[in-house]
Amino acid sequence: MVTKHMNDDPGQPPGAGHGTRFHGLLEQDLRLAAANAVRRDFAELAFDHGPVGIIITDPRHRVLIANPAFSVITGYDRNEVIGWDIDVFHSHEQKPEYHEQRQQLAREHHWQGEVLCRRKNGEYYPELxxxxxxxxxxxQVSHYVRAFIDISALKANESQLRLKAHYDPLTGLANRLLLNDRLEHAMRHAERRDHTLALLFIDLDCFKRINDSLGHAAGDQLLKQAGRRLARMLRENDTLARFGGDEFVALLEHDVSEVSAQNVALRLLEALEPPFWVAGRHLTISASIGIALYPQDSEDAEELLRHADTAMYAAKRSGHGRFAFADKALSRDMQVQLQREIALREALDAPSRHFKLLYQPQIDLGTGHPVGLEALVRWHSPGQDPLLPRQFLPLARSLGLAVRLDRWVIGQVIRQHQRWQASGSALAKLSVAVNIVDQHLLGSNTLDRQPLDHFLRAYTEDASWLTLEITCDSLASAPDEPHHLLRRLQRLGVKLAIDELGDSQVNFAYLSRLPIHQAKLSGALVASVARQERSRLLIGGIHRLLANLGVKCVVVGVENQPTAEALLAEGILVAQGNHFAAPMSVESLAEWLEEEGTTPA
Known part of the structure; x- marks a missing residue:
């Protein structure tokens, strides 16, 4: 009996199906073998030509074979290292890490990370x-395959990015981010060791004036030079950071006390005393420094910085080139100051609603007739008595708002004078004096960068009745830019006066070259002129000096008749003060003129 196979084809001889299946299996094996051969070829290509360094070791980490990329990266010939222990290529400084690496390999049979290795020439490099x-x-483990790449370029880029992220590009000093990191770390360390540390907040005095008058390039030079000088005064483990603009912060660590912090502040101030050579000239600059101590002033980094900043402002108010320690009560005062700043900004957004102009007559002491007026601005802040310029003008200057306020005043005065002229008022015959801040003298720092003479031409063609008063300390040095502007104002017909003579320093040699028409002696200088012979002689001497320079002398703050008589006896002819008339509104001024029955001289 013959058994028929299910797979046998009736049309084929017995056993023909088995031959077909055999051939199919043979073809599959051949394809697998070919694929394996291809994979081996690709593996050899990757091993021999890939950019990744590959080392195969025995279970005891001795080299059996290495690829060409290993030689390119390390500098070793791949044949010379056969049999070497792999530790030969590693940095000896990382032996504890390699011990942990071996332990992890024994447990998990895999390890990955960053290591420091050594090339044949002795150079160390990082590899992944x-x-x-x-x-x-x-x-059982028969081999280990080690694959690695050189990440030196990546680490260099990372270092550059870290440098950019943590250092100021202009001065090379630490920036605010790095300062905050070091401050946090220093505070944690100080807390563990029960140590004190100090923050010194440093602000360069009058830097803005230099930056605006000489340009930002000169300002940058000055900042770089100042940063180098300050850094030299600190210890190696202290940090000096550029906090922003012309502000620096010094972090003093380890063994800090009030005395040592004070000594450092003094050294920093002294370092800035010698002149700086910038933009082809010598410049002098000082700084104001605020000092806050940890943990006495605060145990919070942000608050400690704020206390140091507040103390710096206290130092600045007491005069340039000073330092001050933090005072918590002062922080509350600064909050009040902030509210005042906000109120002043809001007032200048609508000046006609918040500021009012008063006029005080200037009197001819011989005839008693008015010869001029001084326009005086008052700030009517809600809930307060009207504020005098000395109570808000320093704040306006610090906020960069004084020029805007001055130009509003000048515009109001010009319009009022035009109304007097149009109505035929006798007041139109009087000259009007307006105080201006020294920022007007620097063309690059004026409102919208418009020079003052251009501003005036937009309002009036005739400014011969206008006198602009500039404080003495604005003319203490001899820059060229104010000199040129004053000449242009003179050509416009504007008369120029210096104010507060006797309260501030003045360079008389420089003054003699300027087109100054008038000088106003301060009230403090004449307060005792009627009682003290030396005061009278001083006033007389100043009057004669000014007369020799062709400058008229006006005295302010005259409060009584004896003072007026003493001034007249010294040849001074013009004065103003409450003895003659207090500052008054436009309406009151017209009434006063009618009541006095005098006519303008």
Whole structure:
């Protein structure tokens, strides 16, 4: 009996189906073998030509074979290292890390991480390394495959990015971010060791004036030079950071006391005393420094910085080139100051609603007739008595708002004078004096960068009745820019006066070259002129000096008749003060003129 196979084809001889299946299996094996051969070829290509360094070691980490990329990266010939222990290529400084690496390999048969290795020439470089175990038929580790790449370029880029992120590009000093990191770390360390540390907030005095008058390039030079000088005064483990603009912060660590912090502040101030050579000239600059101590003033980094900043402002108010320690009560005062700043900004957004102009007559002491007026501005802040310029003008200057306020005043005065002229008022015959801040003298710092003479031409063609008063300390030095502007104002017909003579320093040699028409002696200088012979002689001497320079002398703050008589006896002819008339509104001024029955001289 013959058994028919299910797979046998009736049309084929017996056993023909088995031959077909055999051939199919043979073809499959051949394809697998070919694929394996291809994979081996690709693996050899990757091993021989890939950019990744590969080392195969025995279970004891001795080199069996290395690829060409290993030689390119390390400088070793791949044949010379056969049999070497892999530790030869590693930095000795990382031996504890390699011990942990071996332990992890023994447990998990895999390790990956960053290591520091050494080239044949002795140079160290960082590499990213991955190690994997290979097993034999019994499941035991027969080899380790180590694949690595050189990440020196990546680390260099990372270092550059870190440098950009943590250092000021202009001065090379630490920036605010790095300062905050070091401050936080220093405070944690000080807390553990029960130590004190100090923050010194440093602000360069009058830097803005230099930056605006000489340009930002000169300002940058000055900042770089100042930063180098300040850094030299600190210890190696202290930090000097550029906090922003012309502000620096010094972090003093380890063994800091009030006395040592004070000594450092003094050294920093002294370091800035010698002149700086910038933009082809010598410049002098000082600084104001606020000092806050940890943990006495605060145990919070942000608050400690704020206390140091507040103390710096206290130092600045007491005069340039000073330092001050933090005072918590002062912080509350600064909050009040902030509210005042906000109120002043809001007032200048609508000046006609918040500021009023008063006029005080200037009197001819011989005839008693008015010869001029001074326009005086008052700030009517809600809930307060009207504020005098000395109570808000320094704040306006510090906020960069004084020029805007002055130009509003000048515009109001010009319009009022035009109304007097149109109505035929006798007041139109009087000259009107207006005080201006020294920022007007620097063309680059004026409102919208419009020079003062251009501003005036937009309002009036005839400014011969207008006198602009500038404080003495504005003319203490001899810059060229104010000199040129004053000449242009003179050509416009504007008369120029210096104010507060006797309260501030003045360079008389420079003054003699300027087109100054008038000088106003301060009230403090004449307060005792009627009682003290030396005061009278001083006033007389100043009057004669000014007369020799062709400058008229006006005295302010005259409060009684004896003072007026003493001034007249010294040849001074013009004065103003409450003895003659207090500052008054436009309406009151017209009434006063009618009541006095005098006519303008």
């Amino acid at each position: 390394l991955a190690i994997d175990a290979v097993y034999d038929e019994t499941g």
